[in-house]
Amino acid sequence: TETPVFRGENRAFTFSFEFFPPKNADAEASLWHSIQALSVYEPEFVSVTYGAGASSRAPTFAVVQRLLKETRLPTASHMTVVKSTREETNETIHQFRDAGVKRFVALRGDPPGGVGSAYSPFPGGYENAADLVRGLKTIGDFDISVSAYPEKHPESADRAADIAMLKAKADNGADRALTQFFFDNDVFEDYLNAVRRSGVSIPVLPGIMPIQNLRQLKNFAAMCGANIPAFVEKRFEGLDDDAEGRFEVAADLAAEQIQGLLDRGINDLHFYTMNRSKLMIAVLERLGVQAPRPAAGASSATGVMQRA
Ligand code: FAD
Numbered sequence: 001t002e003t004p005v006f007r008g009e010n011r012a013f014t015f016s017f018e019f020f021p022p023k024n025a026d027a028e029a030s031l032w033h034s035i036q037a038l039s040v041y042e043p044e045f046v047s048v049t050y051g052a053g054a055s056s057r058a059p060t061f062a063v064v065q066r067l068l069k070e071t072r073l074p075t076a077s078h079m080t081v082v083k084s085t086r087e088e089t090n091e092t093i094h095q096f097r098d099a100g101v102k103r104f105v106a107l108r109g110d111p112p113g114g115v116g117s118a119y120s121p122f123p124g125g126y127e128n129a130a131d132l133v134r135g136l137k138t139i140g141d142f143d144i145s146v147s148a149y150p151e152k153h154p155e156s157a158d159r160a161a162d163i164a165m166l167k168a169k170a171d172n173g174a175d176r177a178l179t180q181f182f183f184d185n186d187v188f189e190d191y192l193n194a195v196r197r198s199g200v201s202i203p204v205l206p207g208i209m210p211i212q213n214l215r216q217l218k219n220f221a222a223m224c225g226a227n228i229p230a231f232v233e234k235r236f237e238g239l240d241d242d243a244e245g246r247f248e249v250a251a252d253l254a255a256e257q258i259q260g261l262l263d264r265g266i267n268d269l270h271f272y273t274m275n276r277s278k279l280m281i282a283v284l285e286r287l288g289v290q291a292p293r294p295a296a297g298a299s300s301a302t303g304v305m306q307r308a
Pocket of ligand 1: 016048049050051052078079080105106107109110111119120129130146147148153155156157161162163165166178179180181207289
Protein backbone atom coordinates (compact mmCIF):
# COMPACT_ATOMS: atom_id res chain seq x y z
CA THR A 1 0.00 0.00 0.00
CA GLU A 2 1.04 3.58 -0.57
CA THR A 3 2.36 5.62 2.28
CA PRO A 4 -0.39 8.03 3.26
CA VAL A 5 0.22 11.64 2.34
CA PHE A 6 -0.38 13.91 5.27
CA ARG A 7 0.24 17.49 4.29
CA GLY A 8 -1.56 19.58 1.77
CA GLU A 9 -4.43 18.57 -0.46
CA ASN A 10 -4.01 14.86 0.08
CA ARG A 11 -3.94 14.86 3.84
CA ALA A 12 -4.87 11.23 4.33
CA PHE A 13 -5.91 11.20 7.96
CA THR A 14 -6.62 13.44 10.90
CA PHE A 15 -5.88 12.88 14.56
CA SER A 16 -6.27 14.28 18.04
CA PHE A 17 -3.93 13.99 21.03
CA GLU A 18 -5.00 13.20 24.59
CA PHE A 19 -3.06 14.46 27.63
CA PHE A 20 -3.62 14.30 31.38
CA PRO A 21 -2.91 16.91 34.10
CA PRO A 22 0.63 16.56 35.54
CA LYS A 23 1.09 15.46 39.15
CA ASN A 24 4.30 17.37 39.93
CA ALA A 25 6.70 19.97 38.54
CA ASP A 26 8.80 17.44 36.58
CA ALA A 27 5.70 15.95 35.00
CA GLU A 28 4.50 19.44 34.18
CA ALA A 29 7.71 20.36 32.37
CA SER A 30 7.56 17.10 30.47
CA LEU A 31 3.90 17.65 29.50
CA TRP A 32 4.58 21.10 28.05
CA HIS A 33 7.60 19.84 26.20
CA SER A 34 5.40 17.14 24.66
CA ILE A 35 2.64 19.58 23.78
CA GLN A 36 5.15 21.86 22.06
CA ALA A 37 6.74 18.97 20.17
CA LEU A 38 3.39 17.52 19.05
CA SER A 39 1.58 20.76 18.29
CA VAL A 40 3.51 21.21 15.03
CA TYR A 41 1.69 18.16 13.67
CA GLU A 42 -1.51 20.19 13.65
CA PRO A 43 -3.94 17.87 15.44
CA GLU A 44 -7.66 18.39 14.92
CA PHE A 45 -7.85 18.99 18.66
CA VAL A 46 -6.10 18.13 21.90
CA SER A 47 -7.93 16.94 24.98
CA VAL A 48 -7.16 17.00 28.70
CA THR A 49 -8.54 14.32 31.02
CA TYR A 50 -10.56 15.05 34.14
CA GLY A 51 -10.61 13.06 37.39
CA ALA A 52 -13.52 12.59 39.74
CA GLY A 53 -15.15 15.28 41.85
CA ALA A 54 -14.36 18.88 42.69
CA SER A 55 -10.65 18.26 43.41
CA SER A 56 -10.21 17.41 39.72
CA ARG A 57 -11.29 20.80 38.54
CA ALA A 58 -8.16 22.83 39.24
CA PRO A 59 -5.52 20.56 37.63
CA THR A 60 -7.52 20.12 34.42
CA PHE A 61 -8.50 23.77 34.33
CA ALA A 62 -4.87 24.87 34.67
CA VAL A 63 -3.77 22.84 31.64
CA VAL A 64 -6.79 23.78 29.55
CA GLN A 65 -6.43 27.46 30.39
CA ARG A 66 -2.75 27.50 29.42
CA LEU A 67 -3.50 25.66 26.16
CA LEU A 68 -6.09 28.29 25.30
CA LYS A 69 -3.81 31.17 26.25
CA GLU A 70 -0.52 30.03 24.77
CA THR A 71 -1.39 27.84 21.80
CA ARG A 72 -3.71 27.84 18.84
CA LEU A 73 -4.64 24.21 19.43
CA PRO A 74 -8.38 23.50 19.48
CA THR A 75 -8.74 22.34 23.08
CA ALA A 76 -11.26 19.95 24.59
CA SER A 77 -11.73 19.38 28.28
CA HIS A 78 -12.86 16.00 29.53
CA MET A 79 -15.65 16.22 32.11
CA THR A 80 -16.95 13.53 34.46
CA VAL A 81 -20.04 13.39 36.67
CA VAL A 82 -18.65 11.29 39.51
CA LYS A 83 -18.98 12.63 43.07
CA SER A 84 -20.69 15.85 41.96
CA THR A 85 -24.18 17.27 42.03
CA ARG A 86 -25.64 18.71 38.85
CA GLU A 87 -25.07 22.21 40.24
CA GLU A 88 -21.38 21.49 40.86
CA THR A 89 -20.88 19.99 37.43
CA ASN A 90 -22.74 22.86 35.78
CA GLU A 91 -20.64 25.35 37.69
CA THR A 92 -17.50 23.66 36.39
CA ILE A 93 -18.85 23.70 32.83
CA HIS A 94 -19.61 27.42 33.14
CA GLN A 95 -16.12 28.12 34.47
CA PHE A 96 -14.53 26.28 31.54
CA ARG A 97 -16.86 27.89 29.03
CA ASP A 98 -16.08 31.36 30.40
CA ALA A 99 -12.38 30.60 29.91
CA GLY A 100 -13.04 29.87 26.24
CA VAL A 101 -13.62 26.11 26.17
CA LYS A 102 -15.87 25.14 23.26
CA ARG A 103 -15.21 21.41 23.24
CA PHE A 104 -15.86 18.73 25.83
CA VAL A 105 -15.32 15.00 26.15
CA ALA A 106 -18.36 13.99 28.21
CA LEU A 107 -17.87 10.98 30.48
CA ARG A 108 -19.45 9.31 33.43
CA GLY A 109 -16.12 8.48 35.07
CA ASP A 110 -15.09 5.44 37.07
CA PRO A 111 -16.94 4.44 40.25
CA PRO A 112 -15.54 6.19 43.37
CA GLY A 113 -14.78 2.73 44.78
CA GLY A 114 -12.40 2.11 41.88
CA VAL A 115 -12.70 0.38 38.53
CA GLY A 116 -14.79 -2.75 38.85
CA SER A 117 -16.81 -1.64 41.86
CA ALA A 118 -20.53 -0.99 41.50
CA TYR A 119 -21.54 2.42 40.18
CA SER A 120 -24.43 4.42 41.46
CA PRO A 121 -25.12 8.00 40.40
CA PHE A 122 -24.20 10.69 42.95
CA PRO A 123 -27.32 11.99 44.71
CA GLY A 124 -28.52 14.99 42.71
CA GLY A 125 -25.85 14.42 40.11
CA TYR A 126 -25.97 13.63 36.42
CA GLU A 127 -26.97 9.99 35.97
CA ASN A 128 -24.44 9.02 33.32
CA ALA A 129 -22.56 10.28 30.30
CA ALA A 130 -25.69 10.52 28.14
CA ASP A 131 -27.30 12.73 30.79
CA LEU A 132 -24.17 14.91 30.86
CA VAL A 133 -24.27 15.33 27.07
CA ARG A 134 -27.81 16.63 27.40
CA GLY A 135 -26.76 18.97 30.23
CA LEU A 136 -23.85 20.35 28.22
CA LYS A 137 -26.15 21.03 25.27
CA THR A 138 -28.44 23.12 27.45
CA ILE A 139 -25.49 25.25 28.62
CA GLY A 140 -23.83 25.93 25.28
CA ASP A 141 -23.40 24.91 21.68
CA PHE A 142 -20.35 22.78 22.47
CA ASP A 143 -18.57 20.25 20.33
CA ILE A 144 -19.01 17.04 22.31
CA SER A 145 -17.07 13.79 22.16
CA VAL A 146 -18.01 10.68 24.14
CA SER A 147 -16.41 7.31 24.85
CA ALA A 148 -16.96 4.03 23.01
CA TYR A 149 -15.80 0.52 23.85
CA PRO A 150 -14.96 -1.84 20.96
CA GLU A 151 -14.40 -4.65 23.48
CA LYS A 152 -17.35 -3.59 25.64
CA HIS A 153 -17.13 -1.64 28.90
CA PRO A 154 -16.51 -4.01 31.85
CA GLU A 155 -19.80 -2.93 33.47
CA SER A 156 -21.91 -3.54 30.37
CA ALA A 157 -24.00 -6.71 30.45
CA ASP A 158 -23.31 -7.30 26.77
CA ARG A 159 -22.42 -5.51 23.56
CA ALA A 160 -26.05 -4.55 22.91
CA ALA A 161 -26.27 -2.75 26.28
CA ASP A 162 -22.97 -1.07 25.56
CA ILE A 163 -24.05 0.16 22.14
CA ALA A 164 -27.43 1.26 23.56
CA MET A 165 -25.51 3.65 25.83
CA LEU A 166 -23.52 4.96 22.88
CA LYS A 167 -26.77 5.48 20.99
CA ALA A 168 -28.25 7.42 23.93
CA LYS A 169 -25.18 9.69 23.92
CA ALA A 170 -25.43 10.23 20.15
CA ASP A 171 -29.17 10.85 20.36
CA ASN A 172 -28.55 13.48 23.05
CA GLY A 173 -26.20 15.38 20.77
CA ALA A 174 -22.70 13.89 20.90
CA ASP A 175 -20.69 14.80 17.81
CA ARG A 176 -18.27 11.87 17.83
CA ALA A 177 -17.06 8.95 19.89
CA LEU A 178 -13.46 8.22 20.86
CA THR A 179 -12.77 4.58 21.61
CA GLN A 180 -10.99 2.88 24.43
CA PHE A 181 -7.67 1.59 23.10
CA PHE A 182 -7.57 -1.75 21.30
CA PHE A 183 -4.98 -3.55 19.20
CA ASP A 184 -7.00 -5.87 16.99
CA ASN A 185 -8.44 -4.00 14.02
CA ASP A 186 -10.84 -6.87 13.25
CA VAL A 187 -12.44 -6.33 16.65
CA PHE A 188 -12.88 -2.64 15.87
CA GLU A 189 -14.35 -3.25 12.42
CA ASP A 190 -16.81 -5.77 13.82
CA TYR A 191 -17.79 -3.32 16.56
CA LEU A 192 -18.20 -0.44 14.12
CA ASN A 193 -20.49 -2.56 11.95
CA ALA A 194 -22.63 -3.36 14.99
CA VAL A 195 -22.72 0.34 15.93
CA ARG A 196 -23.89 1.30 12.43
CA ARG A 197 -26.51 -1.48 12.41
CA SER A 198 -27.91 -0.02 15.61
CA GLY A 199 -28.48 3.29 13.85
CA VAL A 200 -25.62 5.30 15.36
CA SER A 201 -24.13 7.45 12.62
CA ILE A 202 -21.65 9.74 14.43
CA PRO A 203 -17.94 9.24 13.66
CA VAL A 204 -16.25 6.66 15.91
CA LEU A 205 -12.55 7.44 16.17
CA PRO A 206 -10.24 4.57 17.09
CA GLY A 207 -8.21 5.32 20.22
CA ILE A 208 -4.60 4.39 19.51
CA MET A 209 -2.27 3.64 22.40
CA PRO A 210 1.41 3.42 21.44
CA ILE A 211 2.87 1.07 24.04
CA GLN A 212 5.24 2.97 26.34
CA ASN A 213 5.46 0.14 28.87
CA LEU A 214 3.90 -3.25 28.18
CA ARG A 215 3.82 -4.42 31.79
CA GLN A 216 2.03 -1.30 33.05
CA LEU A 217 -0.34 -1.41 30.10
CA LYS A 218 -1.27 -5.02 30.86
CA ASN A 219 -2.39 -4.07 34.36
CA PHE A 220 -4.32 -1.08 33.07
CA ALA A 221 -5.88 -3.01 30.17
CA ALA A 222 -7.11 -5.73 32.53
CA MET A 223 -9.01 -3.08 34.53
CA CYS A 224 -10.67 -1.46 31.57
CA GLY A 225 -11.56 -4.62 29.72
CA ALA A 226 -9.15 -4.07 26.83
CA ASN A 227 -7.40 -7.10 25.41
CA ILE A 228 -3.70 -7.23 24.60
CA PRO A 229 -3.51 -9.88 21.87
CA ALA A 230 -0.78 -12.52 21.86
CA PHE A 231 0.64 -11.12 18.61
CA VAL A 232 1.40 -7.87 20.43
CA GLU A 233 3.06 -9.54 23.40
CA LYS A 234 5.09 -11.73 21.11
CA ARG A 235 6.71 -8.76 19.42
CA PHE A 236 8.18 -7.67 22.77
CA GLU A 237 9.59 -11.11 23.60
CA GLY A 238 13.30 -11.13 24.42
CA LEU A 239 13.42 -7.33 24.70
CA ASP A 240 13.27 -7.03 28.51
CA ASP A 241 16.76 -5.55 28.63
CA ASP A 242 16.54 -3.63 25.38
CA ALA A 243 14.77 -0.30 25.82
CA GLU A 244 15.63 0.81 22.29
CA GLY A 245 14.30 -2.42 20.83
CA ARG A 246 11.04 -2.02 22.77
CA PHE A 247 10.72 1.54 21.50
CA GLU A 248 11.14 0.42 17.88
CA VAL A 249 8.61 -2.40 18.32
CA ALA A 250 6.10 -0.05 19.94
CA ALA A 251 6.43 2.47 17.11
CA ASP A 252 6.18 -0.28 14.47
CA LEU A 253 3.11 -1.82 16.09
CA ALA A 254 1.18 1.44 16.32
CA ALA A 255 2.12 2.44 12.77
CA GLU A 256 1.06 -0.98 11.44
CA GLN A 257 -2.23 -0.77 13.30
CA ILE A 258 -2.93 2.70 11.92
CA GLN A 259 -1.98 1.66 8.39
CA GLY A 260 -4.39 -1.25 8.76
CA LEU A 261 -7.16 1.14 9.80
CA LEU A 262 -6.41 3.50 6.91
CA ASP A 263 -6.61 0.52 4.57
CA ARG A 264 -10.13 -0.09 5.94
CA GLY A 265 -11.12 3.48 5.22
CA ILE A 266 -10.83 4.76 8.79
CA ASN A 267 -9.25 8.20 8.48
CA ASP A 268 -9.77 9.93 11.83
CA LEU A 269 -7.90 8.78 14.92
CA HIS A 270 -7.45 9.68 18.58
CA PHE A 271 -4.01 9.20 20.17
CA TYR A 272 -3.31 8.42 23.82
CA THR A 273 0.00 10.25 24.15
CA MET A 274 0.59 9.46 27.85
CA ASN A 275 2.01 13.02 27.87
CA ARG A 276 5.02 11.89 25.83
CA SER A 277 6.07 13.00 22.37
CA LYS A 278 9.03 10.83 21.32
CA LEU A 279 7.17 7.59 20.63
CA MET A 280 4.22 9.47 19.14
CA ILE A 281 6.51 11.25 16.69
CA ALA A 282 8.24 7.97 15.77
CA VAL A 283 4.81 6.52 14.94
CA LEU A 284 3.83 9.52 12.80
CA GLU A 285 7.17 9.47 10.98
CA ARG A 286 6.71 5.81 10.09
CA LEU A 287 3.44 6.81 8.43
CA GLY A 288 5.11 9.52 6.39
CA VAL A 289 3.60 12.29 8.47
CA GLN A 290 5.89 15.29 8.57
CA ALA A 291 5.70 18.37 10.67
CA PRO A 292 5.36 21.45 8.51
CA ARG A 293 8.47 23.60 8.32
CA PRO A 294 8.34 26.72 10.45
CA ALA A 295 7.58 29.81 8.41
CA ALA A 296 10.66 31.80 7.44
CA GLY A 297 11.44 34.30 10.17
CA ALA A 298 9.30 32.50 12.74
CA SER A 299 10.67 33.43 16.11
CA SER A 300 10.19 30.04 17.72
CA ALA A 301 10.77 26.56 16.42
CA THR A 302 7.07 26.04 16.00
CA GLY A 303 5.34 29.36 16.05
CA VAL A 304 2.51 27.42 17.61
CA MET A 305 3.09 28.26 21.24
CA GLN A 306 2.34 31.89 20.43
CA ARG A 307 -1.17 33.10 20.38
CA ALA A 308 -2.68 33.65 16.94
P1 FAD B 1 -20.86 5.50 29.85
O1 FAD B 1 -20.73 5.76 28.42
O2 FAD B 1 -21.97 6.17 30.58
O3 FAD B 1 -20.98 3.95 30.10
C1 FAD B 1 -20.04 3.06 29.52
C2 FAD B 1 -20.67 1.67 29.45
O4 FAD B 1 -20.86 1.12 30.75
C3 FAD B 1 -22.01 1.75 28.82
O5 FAD B 1 -21.94 1.18 27.55
C4 FAD B 1 -22.97 1.04 29.72
O6 FAD B 1 -23.52 -0.07 29.06
C5 FAD B 1 -22.16 0.62 30.90
N1 FAD B 1 -22.69 1.17 32.13
C6 FAD B 1 -22.56 2.44 32.56
N2 FAD B 1 -23.13 2.59 33.77
C7 FAD B 1 -23.62 1.39 34.08
C8 FAD B 1 -24.32 0.90 35.20
N3 FAD B 1 -24.62 1.70 36.24
N4 FAD B 1 -24.67 -0.41 35.18
C9 FAD B 1 -24.36 -1.21 34.15
N5 FAD B 1 -23.69 -0.80 33.06
C10 FAD B 1 -23.34 0.48 33.04
N6 FAD B 1 -12.25 8.59 32.98
C11 FAD B 1 -11.99 9.67 33.78
O7 FAD B 1 -12.18 9.57 35.00
N7 FAD B 1 -11.53 10.84 33.26
C12 FAD B 1 -11.32 11.02 31.94
O8 FAD B 1 -10.92 12.10 31.50
C13 FAD B 1 -11.58 9.91 31.06
N8 FAD B 1 -11.40 10.02 29.73
C14 FAD B 1 -11.74 8.97 28.91
C15 FAD B 1 -11.61 9.13 27.53
C16 FAD B 1 -11.95 8.09 26.67
C17 FAD B 1 -11.79 8.31 25.18
C18 FAD B 1 -12.41 6.86 27.20
C19 FAD B 1 -12.76 5.72 26.27
C20 FAD B 1 -12.54 6.68 28.57
C21 FAD B 1 -12.22 7.73 29.45
N9 FAD B 1 -12.36 7.60 30.83
C22 FAD B 1 -12.07 8.69 31.64
C23 FAD B 1 -12.80 6.34 31.44
C24 FAD B 1 -14.31 6.32 31.76
O9 FAD B 1 -14.62 7.32 32.68
C25 FAD B 1 -14.65 4.96 32.33
O10 FAD B 1 -14.53 3.96 31.38
C26 FAD B 1 -16.01 4.91 33.05
O11 FAD B 1 -16.07 3.68 33.76
C27 FAD B 1 -17.19 4.96 32.11
O12 FAD B 1 -17.44 6.26 31.69
P2 FAD B 1 -18.17 6.49 30.29
O13 FAD B 1 -18.43 7.90 30.09
O14 FAD B 1 -17.46 5.76 29.24
O15 FAD B 1 -19.55 5.78 30.65
